[in-house]
Amino acid sequence: MIVSCALSAGLVAVTGPAAEAAPRFTPGAPGAGDPYFPDMGNGGYDVGHYDIRLAYSPSTQAIDATTTVLATATQDLSRFDLDFQGPLTISKLSVNGLDAAFTRSGAQELVITPPYGLRKGSPFVVSVSYAGVPQKIDDPALGLSGWVATKDGAVALNQPIGAATYYPVNDTPDDKATYTQTITVPAGLTVLANGEPGPTTTHDHRTTFRWSMNKPMASELSMLAIGSYDVTRGALAGGLPNITAIGKSIDGKPGQGQVFNQTTAQIVQWESSVYGPYPFDSTGGILADVGVHYALETQSRPVYDQRTSDVDGDLLAHELGHQWFGDSLTPVHWSDIWLNEGFATYSEWLYQEKYNGIPVQQTFADTYAGETDWSGVVADPGRDHIFDDLVYNRGAMTLQALRTKIGDRAFFDVLRLWPAANRYGNVSTRQFTQFVERLTHRDLGSFFRTWLYQPGKPAL
Numbered sequence: 001m002i003v004s005c006a007l008s009a010g011l012v013a014v015t016g017p018a019a020e021a022a023p024r025f026t027p028g029a030p031g032a033g034d035p036y037f038p039d040m041g042n043g044g045y046d047v048g049h050y051d052i053r054l055a056y057s058p059s060t061q062a063i064d065a066t067t068t069v070l071a072t073a074t075q076d077l078s079r080f081d082l083d084f085q086g087p088l089t090i091s092k093l094s095v096n097g098l099d100a101a102f103t104r105s106g107a108q109e110l111v112i113t114p115p116y117g118l119r120k121g122s123p124f125v126v127s128v129s130y131a132g133v134p135q136k137i138d139d140p141a142l143g144l145s146g147w148v149a150t151k152d153g154a155v156a157l158n159q160p161i162g163a164a165t166y167y168p169v170n171d172t173p174d175d176k177a178t179y180t181q182t183i184t185v186p187a188g189l190t191v192l193a194n195g196e197p198g199p200t201t202t203h204d205h206r207t208t209f210r211w212s213m214n215k216p217m218a219s220e221l222s223m224l225a226i227g228s229y230d231v232t233r234g235a236l237a238g239g240l241p242n243i244t245a246i247g248k249s250i251d252g253k254p255g256q257g258q259v260f261n262q263t264t265a266q267i268v269q270w271e272s273s274v275y276g277p278y279p280f281d282s283t284g285g286i287l288a289d290v291g292v293h294y295a296l297e298t299q300s301r302p303v304y305d306q307r308t309s310d311v312d313g314d315l316l317a318h319e320l321g322h323q324w325f326g327d328s329l330t331p332v333h334w335s336d337i338w339l340n341e342g343f344a345t346y347s348e349w350l351y352q353e354k355y356n357g358i359p360v361q362q363t364f365a366d367t368y369a370g371e372t373d374w375s376g377v378v379a380d381p382g383r384d385h386i387f388d389d390l391v392y393n394r395g396a397m398t399l400q401a402l403r404t405k406i407g408d409r410a411f412f413d414v415l416r417l418w419p420a421a422n423r424y425g426n427v428s429t430r431q432f433t434q435f436v437e438r439l440t441h442r443d444l445g446s447f448f449r450t451w452l453y454q455p456g457k458p459a460l
């Protein structure tokens with residue numbers, strides 16, 4: 001339905017009588033302008049929805065997929081790029097149902113020339129069919145991401161780069177879109193993804209799962225987990241569905257599935273009381289044996305690698321706190337990632353106070369005393385340092401120092417009103433500091449300069 005609408009609208013915009021002055025069609029930019037990742041994302045259009053249909057064979061580790069991208073041109077487009085990387089082979093590519101010319105360029109550019117120019121403002125549909133064995137990314141500074149084959153399936157984790165290892169995408173955090181993922185696997189395996197489950201069907205020893213994320217999602221927060229999982233379905237007191245899963249290969253205590261599900265519910269409930277209404281239509285989490293050695297705040301359903309140090313309440317508080325800070329509110333530029341990690345680390349500190357009796361100010365003092373490297377700049381850590389302690393610890397210290405400065409009442413207003421004011425949007429450090437200044441009617445320029453924009457240990 002949406003596809004045919006978009007198709008006719010696209011054609012009308014180009015061929016209809018409304019074409020006044022002859023448009024000048026130009027190529028969309030090959031990057032979205034992030035200084036840390038200049039090739040990521042693209043210009044000239046805005047994606048509204050991804051429809052990913054993918055079949056996976058664990059025995060060959062190959063996928064066979066068609067991804068349909070619904071987008072709107074933001075300039076008169078002669079040509080545009082999607083990000084798509086690795087050895088996958090494209091068998092068919094169309095724009096608005098007509099075969100389109102394409103080339104692969106550099107590490108991740110899929111350059112598409114539609115059969116006719118796309119007028120600014122017109123919706124269009126790109127459909128790409130492809131197959132092959134996706135390859136994960138192993139970045140020397142940032143670790144593993146993208147499609148990771150596992151013993152019994154695969155897990156896809158896409159921060160900061162990785163989505164393009166298995167679907168064509170405008171891989172920039174400021175082009176959020178809704179998603180449908182329809183994934184077919186050998187019968188007996190389970191598929192989990194972001195959002196809400198649809199019907200599951202089995203034919204010819206193959207089972208198809210469908211998951212939909214109906215709230216805007218950045219591609220770096222999209223996720224898939226395929227394998228043997230024990231799934232627990234619950235709900236929060238208010239009815240929010242809570243779907244958790246634990247890989248069957250993971251040794252656990254009896255009842256671990258229930259504990260994981262209930263702890264997730266408890267933390268989402270508590271964080272909602274501090275940060276305001278939970279932003280998505282379901283929650284949950286996946287404990288998987290991926291081997292990436294991190295947990296990730298994938299939207300609505302974080303993934304916890306079994307090989308992270310401890311999957312305990314702190315870590316859940318961190319990844320679930322990200323649902324407000326990072327997922328619902330997403331920095332435009334990766335330099336501002338402290339807006340995710342500072343708040344998520346602060347969620348751990350609040351959790352420690354609430355559930356383990358360790359005051360936040362105590363954690364702040366210990367962190368301040370224990371920190372040895374004060375050389376970085378929180379609001380511009382550098383491409384290879386976006387996951388450094390600087391971003392996490394000094395980010396959280398900045399928030400506690402702000403709390404001391406503006407008082408509890410104003411500070412907890414910030415924690416609630418900042419996500420409310422920017423729900424499902426993109427944010428920057430500058431927007432945050434201006435927001436706090438407006439809310440408190442104070443000039444905090446010198447405070448924020450010291451904590452966020454200058455290296456060196458701030459005096460208390």
Ligand SMILES: [Zn+2]
Nearest residue numbers: 318322341344
């Ligand atoms: Zn985090």
